[in-house]
Amino acid sequence: ESDGLLETRHAHFAKPQKNYYKTPPQIERGFGAQMYAMDGRTYLDMVNNVAIAGHGHPRLSAAVGRQWSLLNTNSRFHYAAVADFSKRLADLAPEGLDTIFLVNSGSEAVDLALRLAWAHSGARNVISLLEAYHGWTVASDAVSTSIADNPLALTTRPAWVHPVTSPNTYRGPFRGADSAPGYIAAVEEALKNVDAKGEKLAGFICETVYGNSGGIPLPKGYLKEVYRQVHERGGVTIADEVQVGYGRLGHYFWGFEEQGVTPDIITIAKGMGNGHPLGAVITSRAIADSLEREGYFFSSAGGSPVSCAVGMTVLDIMRDEKLQENARDVGDHLKARLEAFGQRFPIVGAVHGMGLYLGLEFVRDRATLEPATIETAGICDRLLDLGVIMQPTGDHLNVLKIKPPLCLTKESADFFADMLAKVLDEGW
Numbered sequence: 001e002s003d004g005l006l007e008t009r010h011a012h013f014a015k016p017q018k019n020y021y022k023t024p025p026q027i028e029r030g031f032g033a034q035m036y037a038m039d040g041r042t043y044l045d046m047v048n049n050v051a052i053a054g055h056g057h058p059r060l061s062a063a064v065g066r067q068w069s070l071l072n073t074n075s076r077f078h079y080a081a082v083a084d085f086s087k088r089l090a091d092l093a094p095e096g097l098d099t100i101f102l103v104n105s106g107s108e109a110v111d112l113a114l115r116l117a118w119a120h121s122g123a124r125n126v127i128s129l130l131e132a133y134h135g136w137t138v139a140s141d142a143v144s145t146s147i148a149d150n151p152l153a154l155t156t157r158p159a160w161v162h163p164v165t166s167p168n169t170y171r172g173p174f175r176g177a178d179s180a181p182g183y184i185a186a187v188e189e190a191l192k193n194v195d196a197k198g199e200k201l202a203g204f205i206c207e208t209v210y211g212n213s214g215g216i217p218l219p220k221g222y223l224k225e226v227y228r229q230v231h232e233r234g235g236v237t238i239a240d241e242v243q244v245g246y247g248r249l250g251h252y253f254w255g256f257e258e259q260g261v262t263p264d265i266i267t268i269a270k271g272m273g274n275g276h277p278l279g280a281v282i283t284s285r286a287i288a289d290s291l292e293r294e295g296y297f298f299s300s301a302g303g304s305p306v307s308c309a310v311g312m313t314v315l316d317i318m319r320d321e322k323l324q325e326n327a328r329d330v331g332d333h334l335k336a337r338l339e340a341f342g343q344r345f346p347i348v349g350a351v352h353g354m355g356l357y358l359g360l361e362f363v364r365d366r367a368t369l370e371p372a373t374i375e376t377a378g379i380c381d382r383l384l385d386l387g388v389i390m391q392p393t394g395d396h397l398n399v400l401k402i403k404p405p406l407c408l409t410k411e412s413a414d415f416f417a418d419m420l421a422k423v424l425d426e427g428w
């Protein structure tokens with residue numbers, strides 16, 4: 001029976017902040033990858049790409065409580081945590097990227113990365129990929145081109161954004177191409193458009209595994225060549241690692257490692273705070289210092305002692321519980337199980353991604369790749385009935401967004417695969 005809270009939410013919580021489900025379970029508590037609802041039901045959380053160390057981790061509660069009771073202030077003050085955490089992040093990054101800005105979200109990190117690219121290059125034009133999502137703030141939204149997230153994304157672009165056809169090897173104009181030339185031509189076209197305006201390039205931003213469409217790895221050699229051309233024009237390369245970075249890929253800590261490149265600027269958020277608002281920009285001293293020409297940078301809560309304590313503890317847990325290794329092993333196991341579904345269920349078009357960053361793409365026809373959008377929504381609803389929280393992603397909302405906490409056990413991965421098989425057996 002309803003306690004009226006959903007109606008209250010609809011009455012007062014602004015509509016654009018959607019909940020995927022029409023009648024969502026009211027979640028009271030979480031532990032590991034499990035969530036517990038008010039009505040006593042248990043759900044396996046297969047989509048929350050933020051809580052990488054799992055829900056309700058006692059070490060995180062203790063760290064937050066301890067630091068909160070000691071001190072919480074801002075980075076205009078000097079305290080140990082801001083030095084320790086900045087060094088820890090710098091140590092995780094490739095050589096040369098040793099300078100840190102601490103903010104509160106992925107959107108802020110992307111906005112700041114764009115400002116850094118503008119300040120460092122003295123130019124404004126930025127190339128981003130089609131179907132991307134980089135955030136909701138004004139600049140991060142401008143480089144976000146996903147029509148699933150924002151139906152007006154392509155009609156409201158400011159002139160400094162140059163979206164290029166994404167290197168999607170699964171569908172679209174470059175389907176099946178496993179090498180880079182066609183995709184590179186699309187980037188070269190954008191560079192020509194910048195030249196035609198008589199302007200310079202500020203930079204290039206993309207997710208280093210092609211996230212919004214379900215985790216499709218970029219074609220071999222793609223970023224190496226794009227980064228080369230961007231540098232040739234004096235531009236700065238930004239790797240948006242908000243989703244893919246920080247161990248989720250299992251086989252790599254950073255997504256750009258998969259492409260064998262090092263960006264000039266890295267943006268991170270989501271998992272690094274495990275749900276606490278925390279984001280960062282990692283770059284070189286030279287690029288960071290270029291912002292000084294515009295004044296200074298300050299974020300009231302970015303890099304607060306509590307945020308730093310959370311960030312340090314998440315990294316401690318990842319190390320002690322071997323979460324990246326777990327993402328690799330459980331992810332490989334799950335991917336193999338899901339790939340085998342391809343033989344049993346014609347609706348399974350492909351399984352993208354690696355580690356615990358997977359996307360299962362549903363199609364109505366394997367030849368035309370017609371997206372099975374309505375079916376995907378129905379399958380997610382049935383999974384909820386069976387105790388699995390799962391949602392669609394991608395521009396056609398036909399991809400299962402498989403991005404669970406990195407502490408997911410093999411047993412839970414099997415439970416998810418079993419429940420999915422049960423739903424697909426119903427004849428979707």
Ligand code: PMP
Pocket residue numbers: 104105106107108110133134135136207211240241242243269270
């Ligand atoms: N970049 C990417 C790749 C993201 O997936 C997201 C969040 N979905 C963001 C940036 C924005 O992060 P936030 O929601 O923390 O502002």
